[in-house]
Amino acid sequence: AQRVTQPEKLLSVFKGAPVELKCNYSYSGSPELFWYVQYSRQRLQLLLRHISRESIKGFTADLNKGETSFHLKKPFAQEEDSAMYYCALREAYSGAGSYQLTFGKGTKLSVIP
Amino acid sequence: EAQVTQNPRYLITVTGKKLTVTCSQNMNHEYMSWYRQDPGLGLRQIYYSMNVEVTDKGDVPEGYKVSRKEKRNFPLILESPSPNQTSLYFCASSSRGEKAFFGQGTRLTVV
Numbered sequence: 001a002q003r004v005t006q007p008e009k010l011l012s013v014f015k016g017a018p019v020e021l022k023c024n025y026s027y028s029g030s031p032e033l034f035w036y037v038q039y040s041r042q043r044l045q046l047l048l049r050h051i052s053r054e055s056i057k058g059f060t061a062d063l064n065k066g067e068t069s070f071h072l073k074k075p076f077a078q079e080e081d082s083a084m085y086y087c088a089l090r091e092a093y094s095g096a097g098s099y100q101l102t103f104g105k106g107t108k109l110s111v112i113p
Numbered sequence: 114e115a116q117v118t119q120n121p122r123y124l125i126t127v128t129g130k131k132l133t134v135t136c137s138q139n140m141n142h143e144y145m146s147w148y149r150q151d152p153g154l155g156l157r158q159i160y161y162s163m164n165v166e167v168t169d170k171g172d173v174p175e176g177y178k179v180s181r182k183e184k185r186n187f188p189l190i191l192e193s194p195s196p197n198q199t200s201l202y203f204c205a206s207s208s209r210g211e212k213a214f215f216g217q218g219t220r221l222t223v224v
Contacts, residue, residue, distance in 0.1 A: 006155075009153065034212070042217070043215045043216060043217045043218055044156075044203065044205075044215040045215070049212065086155065086156065099144040099163065099207060099209060100158075100161070101146075101158075101205075101213060103148075103155050103156040103157075104155060105153065105154060105155035106155045
């Protein structure tokens with residue numbers, strides 16, 4: 001069974017400080033990892049997916065298969081980054097699992113002015 | 114504009130009164146799903162559908178029903194709502210290998 005763990009329910013940082021939101025996963029197959037963000041009273045939206053290897057809003061995330069982690073990082077936090085962040089996993093290649101997203105429980109990021 | 118639309122956005126109802134939350138997508142996605150979001154529990158999948166007339170249970174299906182008669186629509190039905198179904202509900206759709214699109218959410222309160 002696949003599992004996504006986000007160990008921190010709440011993370012508070014000062015504006016300008018570095019941010020790291022942790023995500024660990026367990027999955028026996030070949031995973032695809034995502035970060036979704038939910039701003040206050042808005043729908044979830046995709047922030048990053050590991051296969052894209054891009055930086056969105058200054059955030060990056062690297063898939064570390066050895067440590068089974070996909071931590072989200074940003075060097076300098078901004079107030080507008082305050083939101084709920086969800087790490088998610090799905091099967092990478094084929095079958096029903098390539099649709100199914102398994103979410104972590106989320107981390108609420110609060111950036112203090 | 115590509116989107117997933119849920120209705121209603123807010124709903125207050127009484128225990129036992131049947132209700133339906135609609136979900137519609139305009140992207141011709143084959144896959145649709147329903148989640149509930151609760152504090153401290155994150156997103157939990159209720160039901161999903163791989164295509165028309167193909168539905169299956171997610172992690173927390175008790176007390177819910179779904180149907181997929183058309184590709185674009187995936188309504189969530191609560192035959193006899195109870196207070197423990199008070200939650201924020203999200204519908205999502207996707208195609209294989211593509212990102213998931215989420216609806217704007219339906220906040221349901223059962224009193």
